[in-house]
């Protein structure tokens with residue numbers, strides 16, 4: 001029997017109270033009795049490792065999943081309509097303007113039987129300015145940078161909340177943003193507190209949580225393991241609460257490339273494209289080279305140019321001395337280059353199982369005769385699942401039923417099984433929890449050293465680059481401007497270089 005009920009209560013201080021929510025998917029108990037109270041004007045962070053149940057709780061709040069048991073209690077009679085959501089994928093339509101995107105949920109202004117566009121643009125501009133968003137309401141959303149896109153998604157959510165109060169649920173809003181850009185967003189969210197909005201904030205970025213949140217709830221395996229004030233905690237405390245012990249530190253014994261003798265696997269000279277203009281770099285076998293830079297610095301485009309997703313207008317790309325500049329993507333894959341894109345969804349095949357996704361990059365080697373050897377497929381998929389500690393009930397379930405972070409682990413794992421020379425990772429640990437991140441980099445380093453693979457890592461999280469990369473290059477205006485030897489480059493040094501151009 002479903003015990004869920006949305007009860008109405010009067011004159012209570014909370015914006016919403018969640019009591020004893022349980023939700024299972026088959027044998028997976030995603031939520032095993034979660035309690036949570038959101039208060040007006042306060043930010044409540046919801047933390048926990050990949051697959052602990054955060055998104056499931058958000059989907060229960062949104063009414064997308066019906067809980068197996070528990071209650072959601074709103075104080076006002078129309079409480080359910082005063083809760084707005086910004087999901088991980090933002091849910092914006094890239095080909096429509098900012099004004100159109102906002103009106104899709106808030107409704108269009110109609111005058112004389114037609115949409116009053118002058119009013120639409122005026123009203124959208126006013127709304128954006130109110131929250132400090134400077135983009136033009138006529139701009140296509142796809143042409144905005146990721147920070148402005150995120151802010152538009154938040155303004156769109158806020159537009160359906162009342163002038164005071166309401167509840168805003170944000171599921172990893174800053175996952176795609178560099179730290180400094182995320183600060184703009186955090187300032188915006190701080191200002192909402194004064195408006196009495198109750199905010200539920202999900203993030204794997206602990207610095208943000210420490211800056212923004214007033215209180216936090218930590219989930220582990222669908223259960224609340226901690227609830228309390230944030231002011232009393234530091235980063236180490238958060239890590240301990242999330243993973244149940246201190247984070248593993250850098251593996252001092254991990255093999256590191258000897259730069260003097262290691263031969264360059266990748267050599268890029270004077271490479272230019274749309275935003276990249278004259279980039280030069282080399283990556284040796286076994287080396288992890290990090291690329292940092294602001295959005296628009298050419299950081300992500302550099303990876304796409306090397307993989308052949310974008311055409312170079314000039315310059316050269318050599319892979320073990322062989323010119324691969326004008327090769328197509330399939331030719332690059334055959335030459336031993338792998339590219340894991342920023343956008344997790346473009347790396348997975350929805351509808352296929354976890355096992356099929358795990359082996360899709362090496363299908364050619366698993367086919368015997370006209371059939372695919374099931375035993376070898378299962379062994380290969382099992383290898384990915386074990387080494388990346390993918391949390392999945394079994395490998396036959398559709399990949400989209402895994403939590404976001406676990407989908408990302410499968411994408412990474414499938415590429416690492418191929419016979420690679422160069423691995424390009426664009427935001428590899430986006431959405432991956434703090435414990436799993438370190439494990440993943442340890443695996444990448446080990447595999448890179450054992451098989452002499454060059455690894456190029458583009459990441460907006462400077463802590464990740466500082467902790468794990470042998471060298472870090474700073475990109476600005478399409479060029480490599482500085483280079484630092486790692487690991488352990490201070491974040492302040494990296495930030496100074498990034499903003500110094």
Ligand SMILES: Nc1ncnc2c1ncn2[C@@H]1O[C@H](COP(=O)(O)OP(=O)(O)OP(=O)(O)O)[C@@H](O)[C@H]1O
Pocket residue numbers: 025028029030048049050051052053054055056057391392400401402403404405406431433
């Ligand atoms: N529709 C579904 N069908 C089957 N299992 C599901 C479904 N949705 C979630 N699960 C499972 O429920 C558990 C909790 O997943 P959820 O997405 O809530 O985790 P999460 O804490 O949001 O993780 P992440 O940080 O990786 O986004 C996981 O084991 C996941 O595989």
